[in-house]
Amino acid sequence: MQAFITLGTFIITLGVLVSFHEFGHFVAARACGVRVLRFAIGFGKPLFTYCAKNKTEWVIAAIPLGGYVKLLDGRDKTQDIAPNEQIHAFDQKPPWQRSLIVAAGPLANFLLAIILFSTIYMSGAPQLPAVLQTPPDSSLAFKLGVTGGEQIVGWQVLESKTQSLGPISDEFEPVLSWNALRWLLMDALAGEYGFALQLKAPDGNLMVKTFLAEDLPPMRQDSDPMLRLGLLLKPTL
Incomplete structure (x- = not known):
């Protein structure tokens, strides 16, 4: 068809x-x-x-x-x-x-x-929302408790590569689409800086996940850093 x-x-x-x-x-x-x-x-x-x-x-x-x-x-x-x-x-x-x-x-x-x-x-052109699929078991997102079905609605860059206290404020930059988020993620991986994500669960509750710079997968030609990161778009029907 x-x-x-x-x-x-x-x-x-x-x-x-x-x-x-x-x-x-x-x-x-x-x-x-x-x-x-x-x-x-x-x-x-x-x-x-x-x-x-x-x-x-x-x-x-x-x-x-x-x-x-x-x-x-x-x-x-x-x-x-x-x-x-x-x-x-x-x-x-x-x-x-x-x-x-x-x-x-x-x-x-x-x-x-x-x-x-x-x-x-x-x-305007329709954009896919940043709704996540279930991450691979070996990925960083899985280790941080991402289960799949969450939508990323906010983004915040961490001030320091070694910052471990999470977001520096409650203000997040809105994430309007998956394409916008993917560019932000690729910049973070290439620049080796940490970030915090605000996620909305399927039941509507908000949560924050912190990705430290020291935990981010390195950029290598022999593997997909997005797959090792575990933040992947949920397929649409």
Whole structure:
């Protein structure tokens, strides 16, 4: 089932990209006075065809893996262009207009990327909460009493590498997502400094776990420090 969802998503995404790309060529051609003979999404047998008043043929084809815009062009030997239509042919336009029409497709995709990223930035993207799975028996988190199911909601850096009295205050930096926590953990492991975590148990109770610098697993290429630390994201269904 997941394979069909992935395939369907790929086809839809490709269709949107191709449509926007070709629409860029279309708009630029019309702006420069070039007649567009056909605007097609996909290849193969046409599933839908519509001929507009301006004589542009709009086509949706069976194979949604591409598309094209067909322009009136004297270089195409299959086209019989009447003398009064020559002014609307692509090859009769000045170089700057032909360049604009050719470049309009990639520019349209660039504009689409700006629109999509701006929309995501303004609306935000969903983030996974930092809910922990059961840590390995040999990990530091297991030794500190982490059982799994807790959500990390606060973070605090210890002032000293040898600090053993726990957090220096009751104020914790909020942990908004697993991605944010992972960066904090990697910085702590690389910098070899201790930290305290505020955890919320499944029943809603809050607790604090202190990870001293002297107990942190060293960064090595032959093993995963996050696995030895034991703070791992709980898989979602």
